[in-house]
Every structure is written in C-alpha cells, then in structure tokens.
Amino acid sequence: MTDTLPPPETFSDRLLGASIPARDTRLRLVRLDRTLGEILAAHDYPPPIRHLLAEALVIGALVGGLIDEAEGQMTMQAQTTAGVVKLLVCDYRAGAIRGYVDFDGDRLAELGANATLEALFGSGFLAITFDVPERGGRYQGIVPLEGKSLSEACETYFMQSEQVPTLVRVAVQAQGDHTIAGGILAQHFPDGEVGRERLHVRLSHPHWQHVEVMTSSIRHEELLDQEVPLEALVWRLFHEEDEVRVFPGASLTRGCRCSLEHYESVLGRFPEQERAEMRDENGAILVDCAFCSKVFTIVT
Template structure:
C-alpha cells in the first residue's frame, strides 16, 4: 500500500522506522531510516564512549537500510575487522525487523584520540564484510570492502560500486537529543538516521546487466546503469538525485520533528516522491539460555572446569548484556 509523500501535513517522525520510497521522475528508489528508542537502548546498555556510540549508531542505520531490502527470511550482518581503536563492529539484522549490535574497542586508544576521534580514525585499516544468510541448505553471499581511512558512508559507496554496480548515494547521521523536565536532570538519548538512494532506470538504453536483486523495486530484477560509478558519462537524472541527497544536513536525519515524509518533501518537492509501507525496527537479541547451554556443552569437561567460578559458569551476551548462570552440573 502506498501514498504520495507530502500531501498530508508532515507529522513528527515515527520512532524506529524504515520508509521505502520512489522518485519516478528521476528513476531512483531508496529508503529513509529514522531510529530513536532502538538505537538508544542498544548504545545505552553498553555505556560506550560518545565517539564509539556515534560510530556504532551509523553502522546500525546502514544495516537497517540494507537489511530491509531483503525479500526473503534470513539475516544480514555487517561486521568490521580493523587495526583501529574500534577493532570490531557487528550489527546483525534478522528479517523482518530485528536488529542487534555490538562494538569492541580500546578505551585508552579512543580517549587518546580526543577531538580527532572521527569514524575513519576509530576504524583504522582493515575490511568490512556484509553477509546475507538465508539459513540452512543455502549458500551465503558475502561482499568485502577494504577499510583504509574511509568513513562508513564512503565504504558503502565503494561496496555498491564494486559489488552491485548500482549508482548509490548514502547519508548517515547520529546525534544526541537532550530533554529536560521541570525539577529533573537533563535526559540524554541517542537518535540516528540515514538515507539510501539508488539509480534504477527503466530505459534499456540507460542500463547494463546486473545480477543482484534491486531491493525495493517490485517485480523482476531490473538492470542499472553503472556509468556513474565506473567513469562513464553520468545520467542527468542521477546527477540531480545525487546532488539533492548531498544537500542533507546531519540534523535533518536526527531531528525528532522531521518525519521521513517531510524530509522527502524537502529533497524532491519538484519531482514528487511516492512512499511505500514503512517497516518498524525492533531491538531484539537472538540469544537464549538454551543456545548458550548448547555452546557450553560443546566444550570439554576440562574447559568447562576452567570457566567455573564458585561452582557456576557465568556467560554474558555481548549484544544484549543478558547474564546467564549455570551450575557445573547443568552442563
């Protein structure tokens, strides 16, 4: 079910949603992600330093933008492995709407960066892997992009240029909203937002063969013109769409008063945007006592003995911080 964007009076942004849209006059499709309580709960439970929270928040938004394009039951995982102060980010999206995330970092190294703790400086050099897993008896797809001093936005552009050859523009932003009630201390909450736009023209003269599913585009997989990313002559429609996306300021992606529809009106009011049914995101971990017990059962008795302290084994989930306690006899 869809409706034109911008006809109703724009309303405050719904929390934790991804809104697919199309601008048919420019042959582009995309998604807008606005995350409030979901990203705040993930970041707050770990008490990350602010630069790490911002970096992981960007990774969560990027994962939601990409994961909601899946048209089947499965998982999309974004993971970095680098030599920087934040040596690992893991964001796990499970269709249709579940997301969890974790960052591993060197606190002293992050603090030493100070004001220079940009996403590129925090990540350092290494690689980013994006994995699509449809479950048992299927082959996983994985795309790997080098991380060499680039931001997550720049890495996303590299990924689409080399792996899918779809002209793509991504914007990511993470901010902290401070509110105060009379007689109470200020309340800090994280918000994150992002926008992904892809050039998917209908005309055969403007497209070349592409193997992967085009995301929100209905029907059969169409082909896209890779010229914008491959050094060829750029299509005027794509130049216009990309230029409009580049005008977005960070606060427009994190302001609670700017809804996805309102943002699209700001960008594409001359062309008109059509929106589709939004997807609500949920902060949900996949861990359980049964799964943890199964992992512990895979260790040898000697290994479990080393894990036992005061007669019990304590396991803490790195994603959701849930603590599981087992007596030695249970496993």
C-alpha cells in the same frame, strides 16, 4: 462506500521505503530514537564510540531494509588488527537490529573527542554479508575501510562489490545521555546480469546524477527533526517528480537474540571435557552476551 484512511506518518524507529520509477531509484529512510537508546544503554560507551555505533546502526537498518525476505539477515562488520576499534558489528533481521563495539579505551582517550574513521580503525576492512535463503543463500562483500565515515565506506562497498551506485547520508546528535540518529539511502535499481551496464556509465547517467544531487542536499537537522515525518523529507527532495511511491517499512526494535536456551544449546555441542574446563568453582558456566551485556549462568 467505505472511506480508506491514509497510513500513519513515519517519525522514529520505523523504516520508510520509497521509489522513483522514472529515475530507476529506490530510497530507504530511518530515524532512530528509543531503539538506539536501548542498544547504547547496554554498555557505558564513551562519546566517540556512541557516535560510531549510532552511525553503524542507522546504516545497518538502511541496508538491511533493502532485504525483502522476512527471514533474511544483513550483517555489517568493520574490523582491524591494529586500530583503536578492534571490532564493530551490527546486524538486521526483519526489523530487529543490534550492534556492539570492542575498542581499546586507553588508546581512544589519546585521540580526543573528534577522532576520524582512519584514527579509529587504521587500515581495516568492511564486510557486509547478506543471508537470503530464498535468493541463493549467503553472499558477502569485503572492501577496505576507507573514507571519512562509515557511510562513505558503505558506498564503496556497493560500488565495488554490488556494482550499484549508492548514496548514504547519516546524522547523529547527542544531548547528554540521549542520542538520536537518522539517515537516508538512495540507490540505483540493481540490474539483472543480462544487459547490465557498466558502473561508470550508470554513475554518469543524468537520472542518477539528479538523484545524487537532490539526496545530498538533505541537511542533518532534517534527518534528526522528530517533528518532521520521513514522508515529508521525501516530498521535499523529490516533489517535482511525476511519480514517487512511498511505503511503510518494518518497525525497528532492539534485536539481541540471546537466551538461556540458546546458550544451553550451543554449549551442548561441546565435548564434556571442554565444558568441564569452562566451569567455575560452583560448577557453572558464565556466558556474557557482548550485544546486551547480560551474563547467563548455565549449569550443564
């Protein structure tokens, strides 16, 4: 007989999945450290923007982690035409995450250190797009960017666009230049179209109400404590359940997919006259990747 070693515990930069069959609920948990630092280091973001992007990347990992397909991709975009933050975008594909924020620095300085979501975006919208080739391709939902945080806006997305009760909790902590963030997502199992209950019925179901209360009880310091494995958080919340299934998710890495070959391929689709207008005095085209802040020099 061969002894089977238990899987290693999950601490940082890896997703953890779980489900509670009797409650018709699935969970995703994540804590970002090294990967978050690599993404934030690409730009000299001021503290409010670092916090905002950290929250977005945690949510992106949690929501993206719901995709089973290895080639599936989730893209989350928050945008406004009149806000301090013009564009926030992050995406997830098979454990690779990336994100970027375009903002007005002068207007941000006027807001102070504790700017609210409304102050940052004004009246904007949140769009979440899933590209899942094996399940019908691409679909997108768009909701108003409302609430006190991106987490609340994400919950609104799932309620309005997916008709699935969802709870998201995110914690972010900055100590000098080092930022860590963690989060948990609890979601009622999506129903099939046949026999689907109406949303308000399932929101008041005692199973979901119990999960909502227990998940909401998690503290920020628990999500951020790197000495506590994510499996222990699941146990703390739901140890009284008859069955809780826990399974490791994808390892997370900075996922910028820019490359010289990629940009050469993209520019090759433009007519020669347009490429000529892009060239500088040395005959080169400079392409700046917004995600990783690299500049590529391309001679075509």
